[in-house]
Amino acid sequence: MRTLRFLLRKEFRQIFRDKAIVAMIFFMPMVQLVLMPLAADYEVRNIDLSVVDHDKSPYSQKLISKIVASGYFRLTGYNASFKEAFGLIESDKADLILEIPHDFERNLIREDHEKLFVAVNAINGTKASLGGSYLGSIIGDFNADIRMQLVTPPRFSKFPVIDVVASNWFNPVLNYKVFIVPGILAILVTMVGGFLSALNIVREKEIGTIEQINVTPIKKHIFILGKLIPFWVLANIVFTIGLLVARFVYGIVPVGSLLTLYAFISVYLLAVLGFGLLVSTFCDTQQQAMFIMFFFMMLFILLGGLFTSIDSMPDWAKLITYANPVRYMIEVMRMVILKGSSFVDVLPHVGIVSLMAAILNGWAILNYKKTN
């Protein structure tokens, strides 16, 4: 126990001696936590629309102004031909083209039906499908307006209508920040913990100081604990500051209990730090350790369910996500902070992450060899 205390004192001193690193640990995540959520906005609005109106009738004019008035679309081009409008799509100045055929109004009234052409830049799937469906529903509304004008109401009521009453729980106005801030905080805490711990042992290997530890009668698990605890403390502080930023900058107050949140995070950090230390025991150079961490960090982040949904991944990728600690962290953040889930609700997550922590740290201890 006394050895551990001395080790800890040494490690803390080592960390705090390097002012640049300390600044990086505390400052960089916070700047990112303040800025990044502003950039993460998927809400589909400002869809750039280019219109090719061959008809130029009162109806086509009315349709266009209805679309613009909806607030989702920005009219960025009013072109004479489809080809011209397509040029705007190529240069990313338009996302959607609406082509209104000649005699649109005349055909609609005479023939009882008429087509409209919509072309969507579908490289970005979400924007394409949501943009397309918004435009579709506006056209549907416009269609209904016209019918109201032209058809006598009694005949109209023959059509059954299903009214969808939608409500969004936990985030009624679909505020993007509320959804993304806890996720980004989860990622930042993981990065701080993961990178620092991964670099640590391998750094001592590279500069040779590990030899001195190896010749002392320190037990392996004490050594690993000595490495683990300082980063655990630091990461907890970063997490706490992050919660404060979430609260005072973004107004996000956890609905659930902070105790549950900290209970989870303390186990979670053990898993992440254990992973970093394990990588560290495997590598010979800091460069290798960094590249390996970079690889896993990208996997963890992009397969964490924050940016794209896990449900929609293929089965083999879903399997990978079960071994992804960040996935559980993001889920728990959402559950406790936004939905107010209780400790019992997140218990399965705590269980899995504890198991990860045990395996990773055990493995790190086994893999750390005192002799070369």
Next chain:
Amino acid sequence: MKQFLAFVRKEFYHVLRDRRTLLILFGMPIAQILIFGFALTNEVKDSEILVVDYAKDNASRALLTKIGSSRYFRIRQAALSHREILSTFQKGKIKAVVVFPANFNEDLLHHNKAQIQVITDASDVNTANLVANYLSSIILDYQNGIDATLEMPYRIIPEVRMLYNPQLKGAHGFVPGVMALVLLLVSVMMTAISIVREKETGTMEILLVSPFKPVLVIFAKAFPYLVLSLVNVTAILLLSVFVLDLPVKGSVPLLFAESTLFIVTCLALGIFISIKTASQQIAMLISLMGMLLPTMMFSGFLFPIENMPVPLQVISNVVPSKWFYIIVKSIMIKGLGLTALWKETLILLGMTVFLLLVSLKSFKIRLQ
């Protein structure tokens, strides 16, 4: 020149000798392109939804079958109260709850108007949005098909064509994005670390006192990484075309020329970082902690840049990946040529020149 080549050769040996690092350098980008190319999509499918059916009549059952047969949803049924719905959401899993009120069929038949309640778990806004959208379009579809004999008058029929990506595959947007992200980080880290490492271990001094120009030392160090990265680009492109079924509609030589330019920009950025920092640890924290998330966000492949607040849009302009993402997307998927991309190309070129000039300047100061 001969001297320079000898130096480059030395650096190559350095890099090639370290088999483990080499394996990581090649294996990593390839694995990432494959995993992300297949796994990331902006769609939602197989979402678990909970149905509370108080009606249990023909109409509700028919609509349920329709919802269940779409690939978007997996249905679980239960009779729950409002409170129980809350606790189901709190346990995780369920993305939305659909409630059919009693007398659904009757209302529909006799009053021509029935209600369905859709509650989404909006703690995940993305999924909630998509799920609600899919659900209402399925319901609308059902509604329009209830009575086939009734044909609406004055129908406007929108014909929608999806350009470039008719099947709405995720890979079309994500692969160029991951490419821009991975190439940047790998190139920046490699140079940043390798130069600062010489500083840290003290070998830099030896190189600097040699009669060889210090600038050339740096270039010679960066050169093998350029070659490595180009091999990576080749591997990534082969995978994209043959495994992920992405097109390369534009010119392949142009794509390689632009990739070379982008890699040089990233190497220059790495050189800049390594000259400004004192230890590998700081260099790595800057290039990883400091750059991973921002490049991910500002490249434009995860979030549309035009949605961001103006100051962030301005910031996004200094992220080289943003420009490379536009370039790769345009050449591969849209099939555009240099005439359409001269602006992006010039910006990358300008960044490179700027970074190299600033680096060289501070490098000289350090020597005096």
